[in-house]
Amino acid sequence: MADHYETLGVSREASLEEIKKSYRKLARQLHPDVNPSEEAAERFKDVTHAYDVLSDPEQRQRYDMGGGQAGGMGGFGDIFETFFGGGGFGGASRGPRSRHERGEDALIRVDVKLEEVVFGVQREVSINTAVLCGTCEGSGCQPGTHPVNCDVCRGQGQVQREVRSLFGNVVTMHPCGSCQGYGSVIETPCTQCAGKGRVRERRSLKVDIPSGIDTGTRMQMRGGGEVGPFGGPNGDLFIEFRVEHDDTFSRDGNDLLSTIKVSMTDAILGTEVELDSLDGKVSVEIPAGTQPGDLISIKGRGIQGLRTNTRGDLKIAMQVVTPTKLSGKERALIEQLAQLRSDDAPHFGEFKQSFFGKLRDRFFG
Template sequence: MSKRDYYEVLGVAKGVDEKELKKAYRRIAMKCHPDRNPGDAEAEEQFKEASEAYEVLSDSRKRSAYDQYGHAGVDGAAGGGGYGGGNGNFSDIFGDVFGDIFGGGGGGRRGGPARGSDLRYTLDLGLEEAVKGTSVKIKVPTLVSCKPCSGSGAKPGTQPKTCSTCGGVGQVRMQQGFFQVQQTCPTCRGKGKEIGDPCGSCHGQGRVEETKTLSVKVPPGVDTGDRIRLSGEGEAGTDGGPAGDLYVQVSVNEHEFFQRDGKNLYCEVPISIFDACLGGELEVPTLDGRVKLKVPAETQTGKLFRLRGKGVTPVRGGSAGDLLCRVVLETPVSLTGKQKELLQELKGSMEGTKHSPKQSSWFEGMKNFFGDMKL
């Protein structure tokens, strides 16, 4: 049976560039690969045909001969059937095209030194500590390099040997259908080395568990969600690789008086009916101590007073925020009979006058809403 035109097999035009050629081959190979179509003779034949076509057209010398003389110009040069032979171009495509099938790819050794994992530690702070900054000691369980073997995993006085299975590469070639793919060496698990006499402390792992005590300097102005990075304080690397980092995640606890919103602080200040009516001076708390707050006469509950610069200086710089105090009118309780009489007398003296502007406007609004209904 005569062979089909190679360009037709891959579904590309004669002047196709290398990138589009590879993309076309990849599409067919992924669809028709025998390992994805077990027992399908037609798919296997299509895969062989596409592989042969790609082997020829991906090689500039073979492609030139094919363009001039057709199949006669490349007979016997297509690797004995179009899969597995030929030059480096064709073998290199396996890693690019089939890496996602077999998890291998054309990459090199997977072993060797590897960076240790990063760690995270949640640090609970009080509001004062977060605003003013502090220094704390923390204990972190982690993996550290084994001291007796210096992290090699081999018994002191001995050294790991080159893996006899992979020759130190960390990978072995395995036959998968019509071609070879690389897989992690099962003997050394990708490290490229074997430990004949393991270290008694780490049992050949090169790392041991340990709880480290670290000092963390917390800068002023941090807030919940901020992270402090301690370089090199994560897990130790393997085979001499660098250690990971430790990320200290800040969590600020709720405060008895203050709520934080960015660089501003908020608090509620109870105020008596007398101070609200007559005005006065209140003592309010700040993170720097108590300060005096002047309240004008006829102050209504919910009124906000701003104390500038009494908030938080942001950790990334800038001016300090403010403290906003909301006064809350407190109703007297446990009144004596005499006190109740005085209040009744005061109430009577205020009837018919507009001493409660909000209440008056509210009742007027209600009347309009219900169409002047008698309440």
């Protein structure tokens, strides 16, 4: 069998573009519609087979390594396709395939603050994606030009191939190698998009971030992804969120958790304070006799749920601070209080749990 490179008239170092160019030139000369001779028909089959092998990187590599009939009937899959695929046995042609394909989906990750999770927020995000080429408006052609019918397949997008087999001669339909099955050729590609009908561009879009999201939550925006080749429909955009760490508040589901440092005297006497929460001022009443680890729950000041209109609670644990340095007057007053109280001396009590275990159970138990 003739060498595939010799059949196409190219060197072994020929690029894919050189191979394609040579095939198109030979196919125009040898196609049965142009040259009905038997010799031309045989050469056309050889040229097409050589192109099928050398235009595929894997098959070309196997062929260069001595694979012989690379790309031929090398396995059951090839035999099956030869006999039954692509309109075999004179089956109906599928016609040229469309250049318009759906664009790829896109994924971006967005960091949000915990305060933005409480009610949700609208944010403007930036994404580097494929958009419709403004020069050719998706056609892929230089303005003023248009695709022309492929002169190899005559606009059908497919060519017939006759294969000798144990069952006789079988005629199958295969995508045209000259136009890649489109049925037309863009002879003057758009210089802006290199004939693809789309270009890459950074664009901004507004995103309504719902309340209640958490790290790992994904939101799908249909049609927000990349535009397809030659103006095909857009893919989808997926936005994955990451909630940033907050130094004051953490969350448990839709509840917000925090702590308050309370002085010893406020814990004894009780007091009311106004503090800044994630969504404004909140009034906290600390009852007299507050103990370390006591929990105060404020209804409806947590996070609004992702799929509900109700809010969680704000849960605050008391951290009673014992002074480490006292003035002389302060020490005298404390000693006087100790005499008045006449409490029992320190002693071992029943072991239940540590302060931190108690606090954990109050928060999460």
